[in-house]
Amino acid sequence: MNSEIENKLRDKNTKPTSMRILVYDFLASQHIALSLSEMESHFYPADRITLYRTLKTFEEKGIVHSIQENNTSKYILCHDDCNEETHQDWHLHFYCKICKQTTCRTDINFSAPHNDSVRIDEVRLFAKGICENCMNETMQ
Numbered sequence: 001m002n003s004e005i006e007n008k009l010r011d012k013n014t015k016p017t018s019m020r021i022l023v024y025d026f027l028a029s030q031h032i033a034l035s036l037s038e039m040e041s042h043f044y045p046a047d048r049i050t051l052y053r054t055l056k057t058f059e060e061k062g063i064v065h066s067i068q069e070n071n072t073s074k075y076i077l078c079h080d081d082c083n084e085e086t087h088q089d090w091h092l093h094f095y096c097k098i099c100k101q102t103t104c105r106t107d108i109n110f111s112a113p114h115n116d117s118v119r120i121d122e123v124r125l126f127a128k129g130i131c132e133n134c135m136n137e138t139m140q
Helices: 002-011 018-028 036-040 048-060 132-139
Strands: 064-069 072-077 091-096 102-109 126-129
Touching (some): 018 072, 064 091
Parallel strands (some): 091 126
Antiparallel strands (some): 064 072
8 A cells, every 4th residue: 555655646746755655545544624633633643843744745746635714724635637736626625514524525516617818726616514414414
């Protein structure tokens, strides 16, 4: 598994350090976006600054994208077609008001405009509501 992660990091022009491999592996196991604080407990006693720098490097290299939510950044892995120049982030980010989880809703996506007069590097689509799990629980 580590060699697969190392190759993915190298493909994104990122040196595969131990911390980067651990963070990538952790994010790959998540289905929700997580804040730095939420990740810290998993990586205790790792240095908060090292974790932050890892996430920022990942964001710059197109490995993760950040979702701004209530003055907090949350991170989730990008698709393989994201890179240093553009994040192919054409889907909705959804925050559930009940369970407080943020997810990428790739079933709700938007096509990138094909216009050569401008280059759009990033689009942020964010919605708040109640997720399927919480809707099902409230109906029982």
